[in-house]
Amino acid sequence: MLEIKGLTAEVDGKPILKGIDLVVPQGEVHAIMGPNGSGKSTLSYVLSGRDGYEVTGGTALLHGQDLLAMEPEDRAKGESELDAMQFLKLARERMKALSMNDEMLKRGVNVGFSGGEKKRNEILQMALLQPKLAILDETDSGLDIDALKIVADGVNAMRGPDFSALVITHYQRLLDYIVPDRVHVLMGGRIVRSGGPELAKELEAQGYGAIQAAA
Amino acid sequence: VTAAPQPGAAGFLARYHGLKDHLPGARLPWLAALREDAAAHVAARGFPTRRVEAWKYTDLSPVAQAGFAEPLTAVAGALTLPQPRCAARAVFVDGRFRADLSALDGLAYRAASVAQHLNALEGMLGALAPLSEHPMTALNTLMFEDGLLLDVPAGVDAGHLELLSIAVDPGRPFAFHPRHVIRLAAGARLTLLESAIGGSAQYLHNPVFEIDLAEGAVLTHGRAQQEGEGAFHLSMIHARIAAEARYDTMAVSAGARLTRMEIHAALTGPKASCHMNSAQLAAGRAVVDTTTALDHAAPDCASRQTCKTVLAGQARGVFQGKILVRREAQKTDGYQMNQALLLSEEAEMDSKPQLEIYADDVKCSHGATIGALDADSLFYLRSRGVPADQARSMLVQAFLHEAFEGLEDDVLREALTAAVDGWWVRHGTAL
Numbered sequence: 001m002l003e004i005k006g007l008t009a010e011v012d013g014k015p016i017l018k019g020i021d022l023v024v025p026q027g028e029v030h031a032i033m034g035p036n037g038s039g040k041s042t043l044s045y046v047l048s049g050r051d052g053y054e055v056t057g058g059t060a061l062l063h064g065q066d067l068l069a070m071e072p073e074d075r076a077k078g079e080s081e082l083d084a085m086q087f088l089k090l091a092r093e094r095m096k097a098l099s100m101n102d103e104m105l106k107r108g109v110n111v112g113f114s115g116g117e118k119k120r121n122e123i124l125q126m127a128l129l130q131p132k133l134a135i136l137d138e139t140d141s142g143l144d145i146d147a148l149k150i151v152a153d154g155v156n157a158m159r160g161p162d163f164s165a166l167v168i169t170h171y172q173r174l175l176d177y178i179v180p181d182r183v184h185v186l187m188g189g190r191i192v193r194s195g196g197p198e199l200a201k202e203l204e205a206q207g208y209g210a211i212q213a214a215a
Numbered sequence: 216v217t218a219a220p221q222p223g224a225a226g227f228l229a230r231y232h233g234l235k236d237h238l239p240g241a242r243l244p245w246l247a248a249l250r251e252d253a254a255a256h257v258a259a260r261g262f263p264t265r266r267v268e269a270w271k272y273t274d275l276s277p278v279a280q281a282g283f284a285e286p287l288t289a290v291a292g293a294l295t296l297p298q299p300r301c302a303a304r305a306v307f308v309d310g311r312f313r314a315d316l317s318a319l320d321g322l323a324y325r326a327a328s329v330a331q332h333l334n335a336l337e338g339m340l341g342a343l344a345p346l347s348e349h350p351m352t353a354l355n356t357l358m359f360e361d362g363l364l365l366d367v368p369a370g371v372d373a374g375h376l377e378l379l380s381i382a383v384d385p386g387r388p389f390a391f392h393p394r395h396v397i398r399l400a401a402g403a404r405l406t407l408l409e410s411a412i413g414g415s416a417q418y419l420h421n422p423v424f425e426i427d428l429a430e431g432a433v434l435t436h437g438r439a440q441q442e443g444e445g446a447f448h449l450s451m452i453h454a455r456i457a458a459e460a461r462y463d464t465m466a467v468s469a470g471a472r473l474t475r476m477e478i479h480a481a482l483t484g485p486k487a488s489c490h491m492n493s494a495q496l497a498a499g500r501a502v503v504d505t506t507t508a509l510d511h512a513a514p515d516c517a518s519r520q521t522c523k524t525v526l527a528g529q530a531r532g533v534f535q536g537k538i539l540v541r542r543e544a545q546k547t548d549g550y551q552m553n554q555a556l557l558l559s560e561e562a563e564m565d566s567k568p569q570l571e572i573y574a575d576d577v578k579c580s581h582g583a584t585i586g587a588l589d590a591d592s593l594f595y596l597r598s599r600g601v602p603a604d605q606a607r608s609m610l611v612q613a614f615l616h617e618a619f620e621g622l623e624d625d626v627l628r629e630a631l632t633a634a635v636d637g638w639w640v641r642h643g644t645a646l
Contacts, residue, residue, distance in 0.1 A: 049598070108613075
């Protein structure tokens, strides 16, 4: 379970997150939507620990552990190491599930990959790392419909009681394929509305302006 | 007890005058004349200063100020050698051939000591190495005591040979200037792995290679420079590449306090080709310099060059790459890329690509970049659980990777990768 309370953060002295309260229970997929500059990416970077984002207040706990006190690589860790044989076996298995050709194992990472292949590769990494929580930040940007389905299928295949995800997106389109348990609207560094999957449809129809006016 | 040796060019000249009757080939008039010619050049020019354009970015004053003794007393006795990487191996200790440490029996070609075959080298030794333009070649000619002579007959595939140079610490600064003469006759092939290692003393290793490839010959030359921390490594290759011959060289520069690996290669017949790749790494206050000049003197030739430099601490890197395409060298296909990665604020890279093209139907491209590690890539790896130092290492390896592309020989690849890994083990954690 991810619990965020009163999270505030700034970049270069400029406040971006102004008090985020958000709970993602174990096994749920939540979507965060919002216009440009609302703080969506800042939230994902703060949670994953990127340099240059200063947390000025609040907490973020993952399964009770204080995320904000950890190095990025420690936040990401958890699985025990595999030896090369076990890894290759697992990689082949997961690649097959994503309809990826074995030939790709012989290529340098992302060298000569098409946009769709890169996304497939991202999803493969997620499938291999089996995170308890995945933060997917604008994973749908620049994707055609086929690539979008690949991403969605990959995420949906992971869903279960031990997997949570925070899907950050600009457009409702992705959420037709990854149907979230909850949708949160982030504007001006705060979550201004939360609701079920139907909230995404409402946003698509009315735009962020209507929400802002109501908030 | 002898007085401290005199520094600079004057010191080398003084030692030359004291030694010349004892230098190998002293009784051969052609060689004595060549050495006298070299002495005149060294006396007239001395060590190049930064006022000389070719040496503008690499300051040789630490070399010029040091007083070196030549290694007059041969090192005898047991030495711990690295595990051989090839069955055939020529070992040089302080620039002198050591038959007892080498493995050269039963070869289908001649691999021997230059010093022992000087009477057969008249007209060849020095033929490719002009003294007037290259001060370090002049110094080498003045002082060389030995070197590797390789003669591969026409059509012979010589397989692999390892050339290992070891500098043994005699407790005082010393210099050695091996002269290697490598000739491949028409259609001959050789894969040469050159390694240079040494102790922690201050020493100058100043090898000159004269490489002559006849028609259709193929020389693949891997170079692992892993000299000791106090070393000056100033190497010079003069290569002549005839029609349809190929010279491929891949160098890793991962040792010494000051390194310049310089190559002058001429493509003299149609469809000759040359690949010159290098990866140079420096930390602390070390200096690494790759300087090349490629002379396209015939039509339909191809050249490829990729130089990758990684600098940490206050290290300095230099790339100077000149491509000359003569009027007759139509249909030249040239490519040059040099890229540097600066891992600290205080590291400095000087990059000077130079294309001089006189033919009108050619394809020549070049590129140069200097940058830092990409913060996005670093975060990408860390956010997937890779620790920061390992992530940096992976990104540096990835950066270097391109220089190793096309290196298909497993023996060379392993040796050169080990040289990079060794550098990383010594310096990586401090980055």
